Amino acid sequence: MDYTRLSDANIITQKYMDSILIEARYIDSVAADLTTEFLGETFAMPVMTPAFSHLGQYNGREQNGLEEYSLAAKECNILNFCGMMENEQFAKIAATGAKTVRIVKPYADQGKVRDQLQYAEAAGAFAVGMDIDHIFGENGYDVVVGEEMTAQTSDMLRSYVELTKLPFVVKGVLSVSDALKCAEIGAGAIIVSHHHGRLPYAVPPMMVLPEIKKALQGKGIGIIVDCGIASGADVFKAIALGADAAAVGRSMLPALEQDGVTGVQDFLRGVGRELRYIMSSTGFDQVSAIDSSVLHFTLAN
Numbered sequence: 060m061d062y063t064r065l066s067d068a069n070i071i072t073q074k075y076m077d078s079i080l081i082e083a084r085y086i087d088s089v090a091a092d093l094t095t096e097f098l099g100e101t102f103a104m105p106v107m108t109p110a111f112s113h114l115g116q117y118n119g120r121e122q123n124g125l126e127e128y129s130l131a132a133k134e135c136n137i138l139n140f141c142g143m144m145e146n147e148q149f150a151k152i153a154a155t156g157a158k159t160v161r162i163v164k165p166y167a168d169q170g171k172v173r174d175q176l177q178y179a180e181a182a183g184a185f186a187v188g189m190d191i192d193h194i195f196g197e198n199g200y201d202v203v204v205g206e207e208m209t210a211q212t213s214d215m216l217r218s219y220v221e222l223t224k225l226p227f228v229v230k231g232v233l234s235v236s237d238a239l240k241c242a243e244i245g246a247g248a249i250i251v252s253h254h255h256g257r258l259p260y261a262v263p264p265m266m267v268l269p270e271i272k273k274a275l276q277g278k279g280i281g282i283i284v285d286c287g288i289a290s291g292a293d294v295f296k297a298i299a300l301g302a303d304a305a306a307v308g309r310s311m312l313p314a315l316e317q318d319g320v321t322g323v324q325d326f327l328r329g330v331g332r333e334l335r336y337i338m339s340s341t342g343f344d345q346v347s348a349i350d351s352s353v354l355h356f357t358l359a360n
């Protein structure tokens with residue numbers, strides 16, 4: 060990590076997360092249950108995989124990284140995500156049997172957006188969505204692997220929500236303003252994220268999360284957090300601050316590259332074990348019971 064790049068949101072986020080400390084509450088506490096309800100489904104824990112794309116095959120193994128981590132998500136019974144890809148690749152991920160959310164790009168070609176959303180639904184996706192934080196580049200609209208992106212209006216997003224019977228997940232929400240727009244267009248869930256630091260000086264997702272949680276109170280929208288999530292402690296803090304679940308990201312890549320499906324399974328289960336230990340040690344026997352009263356904030360705002 061280059062600590063000289065002070066505008067790097069990854070570093071700012073890491074520092075913020077690490078500045079939040081956890082107090083212990085042992086008396087009357089019991090070993091915690093990690094079972095998680097999300098969008099009407101029951102999962103083994105509130106840990107999710109990231110919406111990744113463009114992973115190759117590692118160490119000469121047959122399946123690529125996207126397929127391998129999807130298999131690990133299925134084995135662990137957690138919600139799986141995938142990102143930018145053509146339908147052919149999504150078909151292979153769907154074939155793993157993992158409950159998967161397909162996050163499509165904010166393509167300038169709206170026909171492509173619609174085609175990918177409809178394909179995902181037909182192929183058995185658990186949910187679909189879009190990463191709204193990958194619209195702009197320094198020359199205007201970004202071009203990602205040769206594909207042009209474009210502005211996404213509330214009306215465009217609403218039309219995608221209406222196109223599918225599946226829950227629609229907006230990824231890349233980093234303000235109350237966007238969170239409220241997601242509620243208005245009928246999104247089923249949001250991912251509070253800065254997409255591993257696309258925006259310089261981006262507010263850490265966990266810093267803006269409590270405001271977003273408050274703004275969405277009673278609206279029935281699921282909230283996931285990502286960026287820098289690497290441990291059970293990180294997941295615990297995200298949930299305590301208002302998320303329903305957290306997604307790991309680049310933290311799972313070494314395990315994926317090295318040992319594929321079993322590597323990611325072990326990594327995810329390790330995150331779950333630490334989460335259970337912290338929940339048990341702080342008096343929360345259920346994921347839904349976790350709150351921020353055990354957190355101590357050591358950074359001056």
Ligand SMILES: Cc1cc2nc3c(=O)[nH]c(=O)nc-3n(C[C@H](O)[C@H](O)[C@H](O)COP(=O)(O)O)c2cc1C
Nearest residue numbers: 109110111112142143190254255286287288308309
């Ligand atoms: C190799 C790679 C590919 C990614 N592809 C996508 C993508 O296609 N769509 C998307 O929404 N996010 C994509 N992301 C972003 C992740 O979903 C996630 O938001 C981010 O990695 C979280 O930050 P972290 O890695 O620090 O945990 C990608 C990230 C990486 C490292």
